[in-house]
Amino acid sequence: MINLRLAYHKTGRARFLSHLDTMRVFKQALTRAGLPLRYTEGFNPHPVLSIALPLGVGVESVTERLDFGVTDNISMGTLPAKLNAALPEGFHVTQAVVGGRPVSQIAYARYEITVDSQAAPEQAAALFTTSAVVQKRSKKKDCVPTDIVPFIKEITCRGAQCLTVTLTARDPILNPEYIAEAWRTYLDPEAAFLFKRTSLLDGDGKAFDNLI
Amino acid sequence: MAFCFPDTYEIGMSCLGLRILYDAVNRLPYAWCERAFAPWEDMRALLLRKKIPLYALESGDALRDFDILAFTLQTELSYTNVLSMLDLAGIPLRSGERDDSHPLVMAGGPCAFNPEPLADFIDLFVIGEGEEVIVELAELFRRTDAHCASAAPDARRNLLTQAAALPGVYVPALHTEGAVIQKRTVLDLDGASYPEKPIAVGTEIVHDRVMLELFRGCARGCRFCQAGHTNRPVREKSPGTLAHQAKAAVESAGADEIGLLSLSTSDYSGLEPLCEELVSWCRPKRVSLSLPSLRADSFHVGLLQKTGRKTGLTFAPEAGSARLRDVINKNLREEDLLSACATAFSNGWNGVKLYFMLGLPTETNEDLRAIAELCERVWRLSRADKGRSVRITASASCFVPKPHTPFQWEPMVPPDELRRRAALVKGAMRRQITFHWHEPDTAYLECALARGDRRLGAVVERAYRLGCRMDGWSECFSMERWREAFALEGLDPDSYTLRRREPDEALPWSHISCGVSAEHLKRERDKAYRGETSVDCRTGCMNCGIENCLQKKEGGE
Numbered sequence: 001m002i003n004l005r006l007a008y009h010k011t012g013r014a015r016f017l018s019h020l021d022t023m024r025v026f027k028q029a030l031t032r033a034g035l036p037l038r039y040t041e042g043f044n045p046h047p048v049l050s051i052a053l054p055l056g057v058g059v060e061s062v063t064e065r066l067d068f069g070v071t072d073n074i075s076m077g078t079l080p081a082k083l084n085a086a087l088p089e090g091f092h093v094t095q096a097v098v099g100g101r102p103v104s105q106i107a108y109a110r111y112e113i114t115v116d117s118q119a120a121p122e123q124a125a126a127l128f129t130t131s132a133v134v135q136k137r138s139k140k141k142d143c144v145p146t147d148i149v150p151f152i153k154e155i156t157c158r159g160a161q162c163l164t165v166t167l168t169a170r171d172p173i174l175n176p177e178y179i180a181e182a183w184r185t186y187l188d189p190e191a192a193f194l195f196k197r198t199s200l201l202d203g204d205g206k207a208f209d210n211l212i
Numbered sequence: 213m214a215f216c217f218p219d220t221y222e223i224g225m226s227c228l229g230l231r232i233l234y235d236a237v238n239r240l241p242y243a244w245c246e247r248a249f250a251p252w253e254d255m256r257a258l259l260l261r262k263k264i265p266l267y268a269l270e271s272g273d274a275l276r277d278f279d280i281l282a283f284t285l286q287t288e289l290s291y292t293n294v295l296s297m298l299d300l301a302g303i304p305l306r307s308g309e310r311d312d313s314h315p316l317v318m319a320g321g322p323c324a325f326n327p328e329p330l331a332d333f334i335d336l337f338v339i340g341e342g343e344e345v346i347v348e349l350a351e352l353f354r355r356t357d358a359h360c361a362s363a364a365p366d367a368r369r370n371l372l373t374q375a376a377a378l379p380g381v382y383v384p385a386l387h388t389e390g391a392v393i394q395k396r397t398v399l400d401l402d403g404a405s406y407p408e409k410p411i412a413v414g415t416e417i418v419h420d421r422v423m424l425e426l427f428r429g430c431a432r433g434c435r436f437c438q439a440g441h442t443n444r445p446v447r448e449k450s451p452g453t454l455a456h457q458a459k460a461a462v463e464s465a466g467a468d469e470i471g472l473l474s475l476s477t478s479d480y481s482g483l484e485p486l487c488e489e490l491v492s493w494c495r496p497k498r499v500s501l502s503l504p505s506l507r508a509d510s511f512h513v514g515l516l517q518k519t520g521r522k523t524g525l526t527f528a529p530e531a532g533s534a535r536l537r538d539v540i541n542k543n544l545r546e547e548d549l550l551s552a553c554a555t556a557f558s559n560g561w562n563g564v565k566l567y568f569m570l571g572l573p574t575e576t577n578e579d580l581r582a583i584a585e586l587c588e589r590v591w592r593l594s595r596a597d598k599g600r601s602v603r604i605t606a607s608a609s610c611f612v613p614k615p616h617t618p619f620q621w622e623p624m625v626p627p628d629e630l631r632r633r634a635a636l637v638k639g640a641m642r643r644q645i646t647f648h649w650h651e652p653d654t655a656y657l658e659c660a661l662a663r664g665d666r667r668l669g670a671v672v673e674r675a676y677r678l679g680c681r682m683d684g685w686s687e688c689f690s691m692e693r694w695r696e697a698f699a700l701e702g703l704d705p706d707s708y709t710l711r712r713r714e715p716d717e718a719l720p721w722s723h724i725s726c727g728v729s730a731e732h733l734k735r736e737r738d739k740a741y742r743g744e745t746s747v748d749c750r751t752g753c754m755n756c757g758i759e760n761c762l763q764k765k766e767g768g769e
Contacts, residue, residue, distance in 0.1 A: 014414075021415045028412050028466035045498060086466070088414060 001038055004076075005067050005100035006083070006093050011060045011196075014090020019054035025088060026051075026066060032086040038069030052103035053200070056175050059111075061197035065103060106169050106208050108153055108201040111176045113163040117183065117191035121157035124183060128155050128165075132182040148178050153205075166201065213237055213245045213280040213350065214268045214315075218293035219684065221249045225411070226419035228473060229284055229321065229342070235407035236343045243350045246270040246278075250293040250682070251300070259300055266300035275301035279353060281315045282346065283334070285323035288661035289654065289684035291330060294319070295676040298333070305673060307335050307385060312368045318349070324382075325395075325442050326615045326721040329661050331384035332669035335372060339380050339724055340395030340442075341428070343405050348378055382724065384666075395442070395726050399760060401428065402453045408460040410467075421469035421502065422461040424454055426483075430475035431749035431763065433756075435541045435740050436530070436572065438614040439475055441733075442726040445761040446749065451482040455489050462499055470494065471502045478507035484515060491519055509548040510555040517559050525556050528567035531575075532582030538743045539574050541736070546586065553590050563603035564590065570633050570649065571611040571625035573740065580633055583608070584640035591645055606641065607648040608634060610655035614662055615721045616728060618736035621713040624659045627652035653691040657683065660698075660708040665720035668708075670701045729757030 010022065017025065027047055030037055039045040052065040079096040087093070115121065128149055136146035151174040154166040167174040180193040200208035215234055217224030224230055230247070237245035246268035251259060259266060265274040275281060275297070283294050295305050298317070304310050307317070319330065320338035327337045338345045356371045376383040380396030398404050410422060429446035430439070458470050470490060474480060490501050501519045506512045508527040516525070529544055531537045537544060553564055568583050587606045594602035610630050613622040625633070630652040641647045661668065675697035682688035698705045713719065715734065722730075732755060739746060746754050749763045 017414050024416070025414050027468075031466035031468070032412075032463070039498060088412070 002070050002073065003067060003099055004070060004079075005065060005097050006080075007095040008064045008066065009060075009062045009092040009094065010055065010064055010090060011062070011092075012090040014088065015055075015058055015060045017090075018057050019051065022051065022055075023049055025091065026068075029083055029086040029088075029091075030068065033082045035074060036070050036072040038071050053106055053109060053169050053173065055197065056177055056195075059176065059195040059197060063197055063199050065100070065200070067100065067103070101208065104170075105202045106200050107203040108166050108205070109169040109197055110154075110164065110166045110199045110201065112158075112196045112198050113165060113176060113179060114194040114196075115161050115163065115183070115191060116193075117188045119183070119187035119191065121160070121163050123187055124163060125155055125157055127182065127186055128152055128179070132186060134178055134181045134185060136178060148174060148182060152179075164198075169200070213243060213282060214248045214275055214278045215245055216248045216275070216281050216283045216294075216297055218250050218283060218290040218297060219286070219682075220252055221415070222417045224249045225413050225417045227284065227286065228423040228425060229286075231407045231410055231423070232405060233282070233284075233342055233346050234411070235409075236347055236405040237350060239405065240347065240350055242354055246273075248275055248281075248297065250290075250297055253682070253688070256296070256300065256681075265302045266297055276303050276315065278315045280349070281317050283317070283319040284321040285319055285330070286321055287684055288323055288329075288658045289689075291661060291672050292676045292680045292683055294330065295333065295673060296681050299676075305676075306332050308332075310335075316353070316368070316371070320345075322439065322442065323662070325438070325724055325726060326662060326664070327382060327384070327724065328666045328720045329664040329668040329672055331666050332673075335383065335385070336375055337382040337384070338396070339382055339393050340726070341398045342396070344398055345378060345380050345396050349375060349381075352378070387723070390723075392723055392725050395724070397445075397447075397727075397760065398428075399447065401425075401447050401449045406457050408457055409464040410461050412465045412467075419471065420467075421471040422458060422465060422467045423471050423473050424458050424461075425449065426454065426472055426474040426477065426480040426486075428474070431479060432476060432543070433541055433736070433746050433749065433754065434530075435539070435618040435736055436569065436611060436614075437475075438617050441616050441728050441756075443475065444727060444756065444758045446479075446763060448481060451486040451489070454486055455493075458490060459493060462494075462497070468498065469500045469502060471504065474505060476507065477503050477505045478509075478512050487515060487519065507548075508544060508552040510551045513552050513555040513559070524563065524565060525561050526565040526567065527552065529586060530567065530569050531572060531579060532568065532584070532586045533579045535743060536572060536575060536579045536582075538745050539740045540572055541740070541745050543745055543748070546589075549586075550589060550593060554593050554596070557594050557596065557600075557602060561602075562600070563605065564594075565605045565607065566590065568606060568608040568637075569611045570608045570637070571630050571652075573611075573613075573619060573622050575625075575633070577636060580636050581640045583637050584642070584645075587645050587647075588642050591642060603646065604644070605646045605648070607650075608637065609650045610652045612655050612659045612662060615719065616726050616733075618733045618740060620663070620719065620733065621715065621717075621737065623712045624656065624709045626710055627656050630655075651686065654683070654686075654689055656705070656709055657689075657691065657694055660705045663708055663720065667701070667703060671697050671703060674700050727756075727758040732756040 037047040039047055048069045050067045055061050076096055080093040083093045131147045131149050133145050133147050135143040138144050151168040156164045158164055176195045183191050202208050215230055217230055234245050237243050248268045267274050298305050303314055316335050318336040319334045320342045324337045324339055352374055372383050375381050376386045382393045427448040429443045431446050434440050494501055503516055529549055530542045591604050613619040613624055634649040638647055675694050678693045678697055680693050
């Protein structure tokens with residue numbers, strides 16, 4: 001039994017597929033590519049797949065990680081091309097490796113947020129350095145007023161419409177949608193946003209981009 | 213061309229018809245087919261707010277820029293969605309309000325066997341099976357250049373005139389009194405187009421599996437069943453074709469399940485060898501095989517056992533008493549049902565679902581109590597092994613008399629009476645058995661639309677304007693709004709539903725023929741009243757009038 005990790009992009013229309021649908025898409029693609037997948041051993045066996053730090057619906061990413069198991073040696077060099085032939089529009093596998101760093105070491109995720117709003121990004125930077133309280137879903141699914149500023153590690157403006165934010169990716173995971181919600185609450189209710197996850201960082205702030 | 217499914221993506225993508233026709237058109241070198249679905253309320257509101265016209269999924273192009281929109285009519289409760297989709301696309305609803313700059317709007321599917329309620333909105337109906345006609349229509353469209361900007365001023369009318377000459381095509385605007393449209397039938401199913409590279413869907417849909425159609429038509433002749441009458445004659449696909457298509461489709465889509473599809477799976481002559489071949493191919497690939505619509509007998513439960521899955525087991529006795537089953541010609545013996553259930557329980561199944569109908573012609577309180585009694589006998593069987601708990605679920609839908617069946621002249625039982633009958637069954641049912649029934653109001657509307665005439669077009673439009681959409685969804689359905697629509701158009705829905713049609717009355721669908729003669733339907737209706745059954749077509753010919761019947765040829769009758 002061998003554990004494999006893929007790095008892939010999820011962009012364009014594929015961003016509208018939920019986490020569970022993304023799992024389905026990969027299950028189909030891995031099956032179509034004819035890989036000897038490892039299955040769970042329950043009553044209803046299914047392939048062992050896991051995606052690190054599930055992406056919200058509508059968020060693009062160029063730094064996704066998917067782990068799965070195979071029961072036999074496979075050719076790693078040709079794997080990305082093989083999978084890309086089997087994946088739908090919007091998914092693109094960039095790298096495949098055996099093993100990989102434990103995903104529990106992912107501490108932060110960085111996003112680029114493109115904003116269409118009356119308010120300037122500088123106003124946002126000011127807002128997010130003091131306090132920004134929004135209704136945040138807690139573990140029990142009900143919403144509690146939460147100040148999200150402590151979960152923003154870094155926020156920078158790039159140009160007139162672009163923010164780069166680094167958010168906590170564990171304890172708790174901050175969904176970038178909350179940045180949008182705070183913006184709409186405090187700055188401009190009509191603002192529209194596009195999100196793209198650009199990198200994953202470990203606890204020392206070093207890139208997790210290296211798969212191994 | 214855009215194939216328009218007037219319901220959500222999750223429902224539409226589960227429809228084999230969509231996949232077959234999509235594939236058939238996309239095989240043509242000069243045409244392409246995209247898909248469009250009815251957006252759910254949140255998406256609909258956004259499209260309206262942002263003024264985005266309804267578009268097709270593949271290219272995102274607006275529907276109004278297509279040459280042809282092809283709607284499928286799977287249920288009467290989707291009629292308002294057809295109007296909603298046209299409206300969202302910015303296309304005038306009525307054929308008479310459209311000109312050559314608009315797409316040609318056509319429709320087909322099971323409900324097209326009574327096209328009149330939508331005749332004001334649809335330029336052209338396809339009656340019967342569509343995979344050949346849709347190609348002929350695409351070819352005709354190409355030849356007549358009706359889509360060119362430089363087309364002659366009467367190009368659309370020329371096109372419709374030529375289309376109306378194709379067998380199985382009904383153009384309401386050009387119809388002459390007395391003419392009869394014969395449905396289309398594909399005789400060679402082995403040669404018919406089948407999607408060996410099915411669309412791999414990215415999201416969870418209702419029936420998420422490779423759908424393998426064993427045969428069309430049904431030899432049983434259940435008197436309530438429209439599909440059993442409109443899809444005649446029985447035509448099987450060969451096991452070789454089926455095995456090949458199943459394997460190709462599973463490999464292409466990366467699917468994990470194959471579903472066998474037909475009106476009565478057990479009646480497929482090559483079922484056992486086909487299942488054996490598929491099971492041995494599927495097992496190492498961890499692909500499962502599902503066999504819906506099985507007959508209730510122990511042989512077929514044994515076959516199910518071999519497919520290796522113990523998911524739900526469902527049987528449809530339809531009626532509780534043997535008397536009423538004879539009336540509807542559901543030739544199911546209680547012994548067979550009980551032995552099927554006993555086999556299932558002893559082989560490890562932990563539950564069984566039983567389907568019934570309420571409001572069948574001649575139904576009495578005794579027949580209703582018989583539903584509860586039959587369920588109880590099944591429950592007692594399950595108690596043979598005291599250590600296990602088995603779930604028995606009974607559900608009842610409301611009978612809707614449908615066109616082209618022996619019951620097409622019957623009145624529907626009024627909704628209030630259906631509620632009383634459901635309560636009676638519920639009261640007689642043992643506590644341990646779960647009993648569900650369907651709300652009769654949707655059946656009532658379905659009945660009005662199913663047997664409606666052209667005057668209902670105004671009601672459908674009015675209902676849509678009053679906000680009726682997604683009528684098949686209980687959270688959206690409003691009988692009050694529909695009643696208001698009927699009242700505003702000066703029509704009484706009861707006259708469509710509760711009125712017994714006279715035997716010599718001209719029915720709104722009498723210009724549409726599915727090949728089964730009115731004489732046969734009348735004979736079957738009279739036999740129903742006498743409680744007499746009719747044999748299966750394979751045993752003896754009932755002279756239903758269908759042409760090209762293979763059974764008849766083989767039997768030499």
